Amino acid sequence: MTKKKSFVLRLNPDDYEALERWAADDFRSINGQLEWLINKALKDAGRKSKKTPGSK
Template sequence: MPSKKPFALRLNEDMMKAVEKWAADEFRSTNGQIEYLIHEALKKAGRLPKKKD
């Protein structure tokens, strides 16, 4: 599994509350929800790195 790189993310309060609620609705942590959303956006855009075999 690739290592994770920490970074700060600034969101306005309303957006953060919406992400937190969405995460709770899907039984994920807020961080897990943000990772999921970014992953799905990268996949949809065809920008995920190729997997090494």
């Protein structure tokens, strides 16, 4: 399994609450929602690596 990086993210309270509601609507945790959002944005921008999981 690929090791995940962790980091601190600061959000204003209104954005956090909106993200929290969106995550709940999609039955995801906030962390899961952020991962999904980032992954989608990278794919949409054509910046997602074509590497298979676990490859270097």
